[in-house]
Amino acid sequence: MSDDPPLSGDDLVRVLGTLANPHRMRVIAALSRERAYVSRLARDLGISRALLQVHLRKLTAAGLVSAHLELSEDGKAMKYYEVEPFVLRLTPGTIAAAARTLTPPETVDPHRAER
Amino acid sequence: MSDDPPLSGDDLVRVLGTLANPHRMRVIAALSRERAYVSRLARDLGISRALLQVHLRKLTAAGLVSAHLELSEDGKAMKYYEVEPFVLRLTPGTIAAAARTLTPPETVDPHRAER
DNA sequence: CTCACCCGCTAGCTTTCCTTTGCATGTGCA
């Protein structure tokens, strides 16, 4: 998730697609200030827990945040999330480089066998 | 579209959402190597003109590419596209900063009038 | 036991995105 090595094209698509969402941006903003557990975060952001979970799942899948269970003093299981320190540089050049590593589009060529 | 001033949160969402697509990445890759007109670009990328046009529209809307008409020697109107030299730095910090400038979510408060 | 918190999942609806197909317009050349 750092700058080097550059992400593959497919990964970049996934990461950018994940970042391109208001809720998820706010989640990152909140977590970058302080790690938090699901319910707390939901209250802070003013969204439902269910909705937050969906977004956290995507953020985790993209490797932008990470989570680990923890037991609070009174024995409750809390899932703490924190931001993953990523650094991405986007320019026509870096995009172009990533684009070259994209998995080729499904060529539906009727003459060529399926592989 | 440069690094400073940073884009507003909404703009960032738009830009990232635009970049998060294989076709559009390839378009940027192709155009960063050499500007081109629609039909040519479509042939190069192996996609339909209609499809390419949709993507070009989004790229243009996000300010990532620009276009201008030109008349070829034989008098045909060609629309040349070229990449806009953007530079974006993405880190938890820059995302957080952008997140703070997002237009607040539609509060559907039954007590408050519609505006 | 009941309440207050914590965690997680899914079915279902709505909206947005992606892509194809088809039609229209204009120019130059044979």
Added chain:
DNA sequence: TGCACATGCAAAGGAAAGCTAGCGGGTGAG
């Protein structure tokens, strides 16, 4: 006049994303 190549837009269907509502389970404190 007909073909080749340029541009553009819109309808329509399918796929993916976003969100809500509802249900389930667990622990500790009163």
